[in-house]
Amino acid sequence: xxxxxxxxDIFKHTECPSDALLLSYVKGKVNHEQKRSVELHLIDCEMCxxxxxxxxxxxxxxxxxxxxxxxxxxNETVAxxxxxxxxxxxxxxxxxxxxxxxxxxxxxxxxxxxxxxxxKVADLPQSHQLESPSHADTTTTAQTNxxxxxxxxxxxxxxxxxxxxxxxxxTKTPYIAQDEAVAESDAVYEVPAPPVYQQQEKLAxxxxxxxxxxxxxxxxTSGSSVVLNETSxxxxxxxxxxxxxxxxxxxPAVESVDLNMDEQATFAIESDKNIGVNKKVKSATTxxxxxxxxxxxxxxxxxxxxxxxxxxSLKDVxxxxxxxxxxxxxxxxxxxxxxxxxxxNLYLKTYPKNCEVIACRAQAYESTNQSSKAIKDYxxxxxxxxxxxxxxxxxxxAAIYLKNNQANDAKALLQKATKSQYLDIAEQAKKELDxxx
Amino acid sequence: xxxPEEKYLHLSDLELIQLFKLNGDAVIIGLLYxxxxxxxxxxxxxxxxxxxxxxxxxxxxxxxxxKTINHHKIENFKSWxxxxxxxxxxxxxxxxxxxxxxxxxxxxxIFSFMEKEQLLHQEEEKMKEINLNSLExxxxxxxxxxxxxxxxxxxQQKSYAEVVELTxxxxxxxxxxxxxxxxxxxxxxxxxxxx
Numbered sequence: 001x002x003x004x005x006x007x008x009d010i011f012k013h014t015e016c017p018s019d020a021l022l023l024s025y026v027k028g029k030v031n032h033e034q035k036r037s038v039e040l041h042l043i044d045c046e047m048c049x050x051x052x053x054x055x056x057x058x059x060x061x062x063x064x065x066x067x068x069x070x071x072x073x074x075n076e077t078v079a080x081x082x083x084x085x086x087x088x089x090x091x092x093x094x095x096x097x098x099x100x101x102x103x104x105x106x107x108x109x110x111x112x113x114x115x116x117x118x119x120k121v122a123d124l125p126q127s128h129q130l131e132s133p134s135h136a137d138t139t140t141t142a143q144t145n146x147x148x149x150x151x152x153x154x155x156x157x158x159x160x161x162x163x164x165x166x167x168x169x170x171t172k173t174p175y176i177a178q179d180e181a182v183a184e185s186d187a188v189y190e191v192p193a194p195p196v197y198q199q200q201e202k203l204a205x206x207x208x209x210x211x212x213x214x215x216x217x218x219x220x221t222s223g224s225s226v227v228l229n230e231t232s233x234x235x236x237x238x239x240x241x242x243x244x245x246x247x248x249x250x251x252p253a254v255e256s257v258d259l260n261m262d263e264q265a266t267f268a269i270e271s272d273k274n275i276g277v278n279k280k281v282k283s284a285t286t287x288x289x290x291x292x293x294x295x296x297x298x299x300x301x302x303x304x305x306x307x308x309x310x311x312x313s314l315k316d317v318x319x320x321x322x323x324x325x326x327x328x329x330x331x332x333x334x335x336x337x338x339x340x341x342x343x344x345n346l347y348l349k350t351y352p353k354n355c356e357v358i359a360c361r362a363q364a365y366e367s368t369n370q371s372s373k374a375i376k377d378y379x380x381x382x383x384x385x386x387x388x389x390x391x392x393x394x395x396x397x398a399a400i401y402l403k404n405n406q407a408n409d410a411k412a413l414l415q416k417a418t419k420s421q422y423l424d425i426a427e428q429a430k431k432e433l434d435x436x437x
Numbered sequence: 438x439x440x441p442e443e444k445y446l447h448l449s450d451l452e453l454i455q456l457f458k459l460n461g462d463a464v465i466i467g468l469l470y471x472x473x474x475x476x477x478x479x480x481x482x483x484x485x486x487x488x489x490x491x492x493x494x495x496x497x498x499x500x501x502x503x504k505t506i507n508h509h510k511i512e513n514f515k516s517w518x519x520x521x522x523x524x525x526x527x528x529x530x531x532x533x534x535x536x537x538x539x540x541x542x543x544x545x546x547i548f549s550f551m552e553k554e555q556l557l558h559q560e561e562e563k564m565k566e567i568n569l570n571s572l573e574x575x576x577x578x579x580x581x582x583x584x585x586x587x588x589x590x591x592x593q594q595k596s597y598a599e600v601v602e603l604t605x606x607x608x609x610x611x612x613x614x615x616x617x618x619x620x621x622x623x624x625x626x627x628x629x630x631x632x
Contacts, residue, residue, distance in 0.1 A: 010572070010591045010619060016515075019475040039590075039597055043615055047519040051479030054491070058482055066492065070474050073496055078467035081503055319448055322456050 014041040016048055023063060026055040321350065328360050337364040355386035359393060371400050391420040395429060402436075411436060442468040450514040458507055466506060470499050473515050477522045484526035491526075498525050575625035582606070583618030590615050 017025075017038055024030050025038045042049045055063060324347050331340035344361035348354065362377030378400070381393035394417040401410035414436070417429030441464045445453060450469060457465040470477075477498065481491035498521055511517045576584060585604060589595045590611075595603065600611045 010587075010622065019473070022479075023475060035596055036594065043590075043612070043619065047476070047480070047516060049612075050483045050519070050523065051476050054479035054482030054484075057486070058488060062488070066488065067475055067478060070478060070492060070495060071471055073492075074467050074471055074474065074499060077496065077499060077503075078463045081463040319445060319452070319456060322448075322452060322459065326452070326455075 027060045332360050337368045340364040355381050355384050355389040359389050388422050391425045466503055473518050480522045498522050571626045575622050579618050582614045586614035587618040
């Protein structure tokens with residue numbers, strides 16, 4: 001049989017030629033051999049064929065100039081993108097948002113303490129209240145709005161400076177007097193409650209249970225509650241959360257979570273007791289909202305914080321570090337553990353809290369029977385709260401403990417892992433626990 | 438003064454993507470795109486005319502890339518980019534309702550009978566197992582145009598231009614006959630082998 005077809009290249013697979021070679025082919029600047037290899041490839045490769053056909057629609061002389069102008073445009077787009085603040089450049093909108101936030105906080109702060117001042121004025125005897133211009137204005141407004149038109153009242157309206165004087169000096173009909181009484185009583189209701197009541201209301205509305213020495217006031221109007229302990233002295237109030245004290249907060253769809261308050265602020269208020277208490281309430285509110293925020297999705301929150309920190313540090317990662325990281329992973333994949341450990345050590349000198357690399361090193365230690373080192377690394381990963389990696393580290397640690405006949409330690413870790421937000425980890429931990437039982 | 442992209446020159450496509458995902462430096466994607474812009478321009482030119490429209494498409498794809506590359510898992514940037522550019526152009530054509538026209542102009546078979554690189558590689562392995570004696574028989578079963586083009590291109594090792602000159606067919610037709618002929622050959626040879 002004639003085997004003339006064996007050398008026909010019909011079913012020969014060829015790699016994509018370089019773009020430069022394809023362009024040379026289009027321009028007709030290739031030798032016979034190159035031309036043959038390109039044409040053989042074009043039959044099989046849709047991408048290269050499309051590219052060549054596209055260029056064949058252009059004037060060969062124009063190709064280079066078109067490509068050059070495109071490169072310039074790309075550079076311009078990159079520059080514009082960077083100047084807009086995209087990418088690695090400084091993000092101005094973050095700064096603007098921060099300034100705005102500070103401003104709003106300042107306004108709210110001012111508003112809050114102004115209302116306290118007004119509250120204090122409202123709590124004073126009537127004669128003292130009238131000295132306060134702001135309060136006098138309130139009364140005037142109430143009067144002018146509610147009193148029907150009469151000469152006497154018109155006089156008072158025409159003399160705003162005297163409006164602060166006692167209203168009794170004005171002659172009125174019984175109806176007007178009645179209306180005014182209503183107006184006055186309305187005005188009284190409009191005045192903020194005295195500080196203590198206001199504070200209690202605030203406590204109740206925000207569901208804060210405030211323990212001042214032995215006097216305990218409790219309110220439980222809503223689902224969430226914060227418990228604070230206070231130690232007071234005669235002149236200064238110090239609020240210190242004991243290490244044992246916990247803030248308990250519940251949030252929708254989340255079970256109550258204990259948060260240690262020992263790192264919360266310790267502060268002293270030197271002057272007014274009421275203001276001091278208000279400040280404490282405010283601080284408690286802030287702490288409560290912090291607690292609620294953390295309680296809302298504790299694991300997700302921690303992970304987000306970790307990721308934020310990690311991304312911050314990754315901004316400074318240079319290309320060599322990326323290569324090094326890839327090499328470490330490669331060594332782990334190819335079971336070159338000693339190289340992986342060596343390179344991990346190098347990497348961790350620069351980024352000592354990189355969970356991924358610590359976990360890689362732990363794996364390498366574990367695979368080379370250096371269990372104490374592996375335990376140390378896995379424990380670190382677990383403590384770093386870096387999401388799934390930390391939860392996986394718990395599982396790994398449990399496995400090592402089981403190997404070392406430390407069943408109780410393993411159980412504790414597995415129980416922790418069953419609460420993981422990652423279903424696969426939680427399920428695996430549950431399985432392991434069942435096995436132990 | 439060194440260009441900002443110079444420090445990235447030694448990195449592969451995938452390393453560049455990885456790094457961009459970490460630090461978001463647009464220079465990286467600029468560099469990556471410039472590596473393959475000739476392919477992108479060629480492909481865009483095939484589907485879009487005039488040339489300026491093709492150039493605009495290439496730039497629009499680049500701008501999209503800057504925004505969305507983080508969301509994609511890319512294993513081979515060049516072939517991924519090819520798909521992106523091609524789809525972008527086809528979408529644009531669809532919007533302009535010119536797709537049908539272009540298909541008619543470009544030749545019906547070019548698109549539909551192009552075969553995937555990977556598939557071809559697998560088939561190549563298969564074909565090695567098949568006795569090449571059946572090639573001659575299978576070749577006889579092809580239609581006249583396909584048979585002539587296959588013989589000229591593969592057996593007589595003529596170039597496209599020469600086949601065009603010898604047969605009088607258009608370049609697109611020649612390519613189409615070769616591609617279809619090759620595909621049919623494989624099918625017939627595999628069928629003969631299995632039977």
